[in-house]
Amino acid sequence: MRTDTPMGTLPAREHLLADAADLPVLDVVIPVYNEEDDLERCVLRLYDHLARTFPYGFRITIADNASTDRTPEVAARLDGTIAEVRAYRLEEKGRGRALRTVWSHSDAPVLAYMDVDLSTDLNALLPLVAPLISGHSDLAIGSRLARSSRVVRGPKREFISRAYNLILRGSLAARFSDAQCGFKAIRREVAERLLPMVEDTGWFFDTELLVLAERAGLRIHEVPVDWVDDPDSTVHIVSTATEDLKGVWRVGRALAVGALPLDRLARPFGDDPRDRQLSGVPGGLARQLVGFCVVGALSTLLYLLLYSLFRAGVGPQVANAGALLLSAVANTAANRRLTFGVRGRDRAVRHQAQGLVVFGIGLALTSGSLAALDAAAGNPGHSTELAVLIAANLAATVLRFLLFRAWVFPDRRDAPAARESATGESATTPPVAYRSQHPYDTADFRACEAADRTWDVTTQLRVVPQDNDQRNAR
Structure with a gap:
């Protein structure tokens, strides 16, 4: 799993064009666990929809979360018969783990995922990813709580969903409306920096991803969706809610003490690095x-x-x-x-x-x-x-x-230029990378930053120096 977090502000967003090498623009991940009965029907329906309506190249990736039934066989058969379908097997459970693994290895510039039950109407897929393709937004989510959404589900799930989002607004100051809708997308360059900071590997993965992105100032686009509850859903509501509340406490504590390098996710003013050279721009x-x-x-x-x-x-x-x-x-x-x-x-x-x-x-x-x-x-x-x-x-x-x-508390946006003029060092020196399975360990982060080194995730003890050629290659 690739967990490097490049430093420095994110590059300006650009409109994505179809690649000359026919690489897919969109990679839709479907995390599954013991879904032998629904998997093939879901993938064929999604493939047919994308083939008819999506104007760019695409890929469908089945992320098998250590299934114990015939799900791996069904996934392998789909992989072998449809060129745009790929199967990926994980030996450990966890939706967040599956998404992080597949997204970290994907070469598509836009990464998305949806639940296997296809509760969300597929007509919302193109509006979901269009702001990312155009360069307008960094992440996009489907919202069942928007005013124009049409949702069919029982009162119990409706109450739990609204109560959970109310908790997020009150405790983490979240402004997005629906954290747990299984219908999201993200630009790859954002995922490369954001995923190493997300610790959860289960259902709270979505919430943590969105909270950190919002706190970093990234743009989150919301799409109203038509959504029909799956009565056969295998989600255990009580245990999931308990883990989510633990996650809220953990993330809230990390944000309160400033333990996350969220400045590594910042977009430059006006979304163009040249805008930082403009004079007279009031920084917030x-x-x-x-x-x-x-x-x-x-x-x-x-x-x-x-x-x-x-x-x-x-x-x-x-x-x-x-x-x-x-x-x-x-x-x-x-x-x-x-x-x-x-x-x-x-x-x-x-x-x-x-x-x-x-x-x-x-x-x-x-x-x-x-x-x-x-x-x-x-x-x-x-x-x-x-x-x-x-x-x-x-x-x-x-x-x-x-x-x-x-x-x-002066505005320090001109610090790189001041450092360059004072020391002669270029402010565009290639950044180093931060690799850690413990995203809240800022002591290691600062030590690596100061030494211009990389923290090796395989041992978590070994520090590997980087020369300029290695950094420039990235």
Whole structure:
């Protein structure tokens, strides 16, 4: 299994054209386990649909998940009689394992999969992969929860599906509507970088793939589908739901501590690497403003609560300093993670120190406002103090955002150019690769990155140096 994760931003998306060597543009994988009765009917139906409607070359790959019935024989017979069908046998179960293995070895630029029961109407297949072929999107999923979808299934499965997606939205901030529909596609260059980060080998594979892609800023296209539930489905709902919840916890924890190198999946601004050279492009200014306002509003509420508590026992200046200090630490931490997208512990102490400098400026503004109020009104009431502090905090908030953006968390998109001008080293030096069966082990990742080496997946102990010819060949 190929698990190399090239570094650097992804290349710009391009429209895919039919290859002169007649290589397939689309590879549709059908993961199966003990499906001797339905496999042949499914493959023939899919083949007939693609042959009639799909304008590019295609391949159908049967991924047998260690079946114990006659499924391997049926798959081998289809492989031998239809040129566009290929059979792949795995000795271990797991839908995620099957997809990762086949997708990692496929030469098709667009990779897709669907369930063997063909619950999804095949008329949605071309709309699913068209945005990937055109270069518009990175991944595409079928959604049974879109408004224009037509779904026939029992109330139990409907409730479980909607509850699961609600959990994803609440815990992992997922914005895609349907994580578990067995109808998805991905561009190969995206899969090459994304698959090594996906740890699950079972049913949670889909969810983890989508969450990481979304967090990395990749574009996910959703297609409304017509879907009819298969009453003979062999999915064990309780055990699958339990494993999915464990996966949600694991991925959420990894994202919270910044243990995934998601910057390796970033697309350049405007989808063209040349756009990084444009001047005056605000790197997410609108999103940062929204995040900063939300964090600022919550910090202000925290500050006012703390001030009111402290004011009951101490004077206004001491209460203001203590409340502002605690809320400033929380504000810096929240803005670091949520507004400016800085993950991990790297430079965390430095950021807090710089945040305290910004806090000092805010303290001077608010303390000065209290002093001016006391000089003007003598002994002002509590409500008057709060009103003055709110106005002073608004002014301090504007200044805080400007300082955070320009000084504490500056946009580092021009770092490669700066490094090249300072050291003479080309910013387009070929990247190294990260190979690991433990995608959340960032210590190994950084060690390999620093040493310009590759982590060998076969031993997980041996570090293999790479020369420039090997890297350029990739």
